[in-house]
Amino acid sequence: MAGNSDPLSPRAKLAVTAGKAVAAASRAAGRGSGSVIGGRVALKLDPDLLGELAQHLDVVLVSGTNGKTTTTRLIAESLRAAGPVVSNALGANMPAGITSALAEGAESRFGVIEVDEKYLAGVARDVEPKAIALLNLSRDQLDRAAETRMLAEHWRESLAGTKAVVIANADDPLVVWAASSSPNVVWVAAGQMWKDDAWSCPACGGVMQRPGDDWFCGQCGFRRPTPSWALSGDHVLDPHGSAWPIHLQLPGRANKANATTSAAVGAVFGVPPQVALERMYQVQAVAGRYDVVQFMGRELRLLLAKNPAGWLETFSLIEQPPTPVILAVNARAADGTDTSWLWDVDYTRLTGHPLFVVGDRRLDLAVRLEVAGQTFQVCQSLDEAVQLAPAGRIETIANYTAFQDLRRRVGN
Amino acid sequence: MSDNSLRLVWVYPDLLSTYGDQGNALVVERRARQRGLDVTRIDVRSDQPIPTSGDIYLIGGGEDRPQRLAAERLRRDGGLHRAVGNGAIVFSVCAGYQILGHEFINDLGEREPGLGLLDVVSTRGEGARCVGDVLADIDPRLGLPQLTGFENHQGITHLGPNARPLAQVRLGNGNGTGDGSEGAYNDTVFGTYMHGPVLARNPQIADLLLKLALDVNALPPTDDRWYEALRAERIAAAQQPA
Numbered sequence: 001m002a003g004n005s006d007p008l009s010p011r012a013k014l015a016v017t018a019g020k021a022v023a024a025a026s027r028a029a030g031r032g033s034g035s036v037i038g039g040r041v042a043l044k045l046d047p048d049l050l051g052e053l054a055q056h057l058d059v060v061l062v063s064g065t066n067g068k069t070t071t072t073r074l075i076a077e078s079l080r081a082a083g084p085v086v087s088n089a090l091g092a093n094m095p096a097g098i099t100s101a102l103a104e105g106a107e108s109r110f111g112v113i114e115v116d117e118k119y120l121a122g123v124a125r126d127v128e129p130k131a132i133a134l135l136n137l138s139r140d141q142l143d144r145a146a147e148t149r150m151l152a153e154h155w156r157e158s159l160a161g162t163k164a165v166v167i168a169n170a171d172d173p174l175v176v177w178a179a180s181s182s183p184n185v186v187w188v189a190a191g192q193m194w195k196d197d198a199w200s201c202p203a204c205g206g207v208m209q210r211p212g213d214d215w216f217c218g219q220c221g222f223r224r225p226t227p228s229w230a231l232s233g234d235h236v237l238d239p240h241g242s243a244w245p246i247h248l249q250l251p252g253r254a255n256k257a258n259a260t261t262s263a264a265v266g267a268v269f270g271v272p273p274q275v276a277l278e279r280m281y282q283v284q285a286v287a288g289r290y291d292v293v294q295f296m297g298r299e300l301r302l303l304l305a306k307n308p309a310g311w312l313e314t315f316s317l318i319e320q321p322p323t324p325v326i327l328a329v330n331a332r333a334a335d336g337t338d339t340s341w342l343w344d345v346d347y348t349r350l351t352g353h354p355l356f357v358v359g360d361r362r363l364d365l366a367v368r369l370e371v372a373g374q375t376f377q378v379c380q381s382l383d384e385a386v387q388l389a390p391a392g393r394i395e396t397i398a399n400y401t402a403f404q405d406l407r408r409r410v411g412n
Numbered sequence: 413m414s415d416n417s418l419r420l421v422w423v424y425p426d427l428l429s430t431y432g433d434q435g436n437a438l439v440v441e442r443r444a445r446q447r448g449l450d451v452t453r454i455d456v457r458s459d460q461p462i463p464t465s466g467d468i469y470l471i472g473g474g475e476d477r478p479q480r481l482a483a484e485r486l487r488r489d490g491g492l493h494r495a496v497g498n499g500a501i502v503f504s505v506c507a508g509y510q511i512l513g514h515e516f517i518n519d520l521g522e523r524e525p526g527l528g529l530l531d532v533v534s535t536r537g538e539g540a541r542c543v544g545d546v547l548a549d550i551d552p553r554l555g556l557p558q559l560t561g562f563e564n565h566q567g568i569t570h571l572g573p574n575a576r577p578l579a580q581v582r583l584g585n586g587n588g589t590g591d592g593s594e595g596a597y598n599d600t601v602f603g604t605y606m607h608g609p610v611l612a613r614n615p616q617i618a619d620l621l622l623k624l625a626l627d628v629n630a631l632p633p634t635d636d637r638w639y640e641a642l643r644a645e646r647i648a649a650a651q652q653p654a
């Protein structure tokens with residue numbers, strides 16, 4: 001590229017080059033991909049870089065408490081039907097990581113970007129997205145996260161008057177509250193098993209009524225909008241009423257919901273649902289999640305669940321009893337240091353599974369399971385748990401840093 | 413105890429159940445059943461009346477606006493007052509603790525009247541939020557081992573003459589008043605800033621609530637080895653320099 005067609009200013013180019021150099025040095029020193037540190041350096045040299053990098057792209061932002069990384073991946077696969085895509089596929093979802101990812105996308109047409117919930121407003125302002133997908137909002141990292149309802153309020157303020165098409169989950173009242181300030185919303189009935197963060201009306205504080213799949217506030221009339229897209233069993237229903245089968249390698253209801261949202265996003269860019277859904281089948285595992293690995297002569301499926309809503313969805317997708325289940329919980333800084341959330345998870349759903357408990361906070365989990373009336377074994381390590389587990393594939397459910405520990409141990 | 417069932421009332425889970433405090437209800441229920449008691453657990457949403465014939469009432473923590481809504485609805489309802497008048501035991505955490513006092517600072521920055529069931533007044537601290545593991549000595553009159561919990565609050569709670577501190581902090585902040593006090597109680601009403609949830613980390617407090625409700629001095633023993641292991645680990649963790 002040269003002359004007038006060059007999308008980047010000299011300053012931006014310098015920042016990109018410097019950022020890549022720092023990232024390469026960080027990689028060489030064995031400190032991971034270097035994308036975050038590289039992005040930080042680049043943004044420092046040119047604070048407007050994110051916007052400049054995004055200028056020639058049709059950008060989709062994806063945010064929500066759970067399912068961001070997977071949905072980003074599914075949307076990226078769908079849009080590749082229409083043109084080259086750049087994406088922060090590994091989940092570096094704050095401005096520095098996003099900047100690094102976009103710096104690789106000079107030749108791309110689409111930018112599909114996962115954004116941390118707290119940064120959505122800022123990133124949306126910088127990159128002027130064509131579409132924003134909002135999945136769900138629920139409690140996460142109690143010791144430091146913003147209040148869930150405040151986050152919805154923050155989104156609502158930043159989305160008022162946005163030019164983007166907002167693709168939002170009609171089944172999550174907090175998401176609906178956040179999205180309904182924007183002029184152009186596509187509502188998707190994507191479901192939300194977890195309901196305990198939205199019993200109080202975000203508009204007026206009234207008590208929410210939730211008959212069946214519907215919801216409404218008994219006081220102010222705030223209610224579930226009519227969706228134009230819906231997940232219905234194993235099918236996506238499009239706005240014309242056609243049903244398209246979902247074939248995913250990824251397990252579980254939540255991923256069907258992610259596929260439904262992704263199909264709705266694809267349609268915004270002219271990708272027909274059939275084409276989008278076919279492409280989504282190619283996604284096997286996302287940053288190690290859902291991967292089935294061999295370890296100590298056994299087959300383990302690695303499942304990540306970071307918060308009560310995530311654990312609830314995960315319990316619904318594991319194999320029936322007596323499949324053994326290993327549960328791993330840490331409470332390091334990246335997890336949130338308060339383990340109280342374990343008490344919002346309904347562990348009685350694991351009845352019949354032989355249970356093995358590992359991780360830094362295995363004793364918190366032991367007391368939790370004891371009170372839930374479950375039988376379980378506390379193990380010092382993954383190896384010990386695998387040794388003790390009865391025959392068959394093992395389901396392994398872990399929160400964030402515990403999941404990273406497990407991946408390292410099994411060499412994934 | 414009415415009829416033959418222990419009536420355990422969980423107050424406003426729709427508003428005050430943000431920090432895993434449901435665990436307190438689960439622990440009390442479990443430990444009562446382990447003693448052969450029949451338990452009726454009543455979860456009362458904030459659009460329903462508070463039953464006045466409960467034996468133990470539990471109130472959890474919540475975010476700032478739900479806390480104000482809960483205070484408004486509990487004042488209007490009046491049921492908790494009548495229950496306490498009937499001799500019920502009340503155990504409250506964080507936002508719930510503040511609501512039981514005379515007043516607290518609400519999400520609008522205004523002074524919000526509480527229920528006045530505990531002789532305490534809460535304000536909001538100017539400094540950083542108090543977050544982390546806490547270790548404290550429980551009031552010796554209660555004859556309980558050390559208190560371990562996790563605090564996460566901005567509030568400061570001052571005790572009046574008719575409330576006693578539940579504990580004296582060794583590590584952590586507690587009431588945030590600078591005198592090392594943590595929580596408050598009178599004959600039947602208890603409040604604490606401790607999450608964890610606190611009764612999972614201190615099952616003997618759960619047993620104390622049961623003994624007060626049943627009006628007995630002792631309960632049959634339970635197998636507490638996982639609680640004890642967790643307590644030992646958290647007490648050691650609180651003592652580690654950060």
Ligand SMILES: [Zn+2]
Nearest residue numbers: 201204217220
């Ligand atoms: Zn309302």
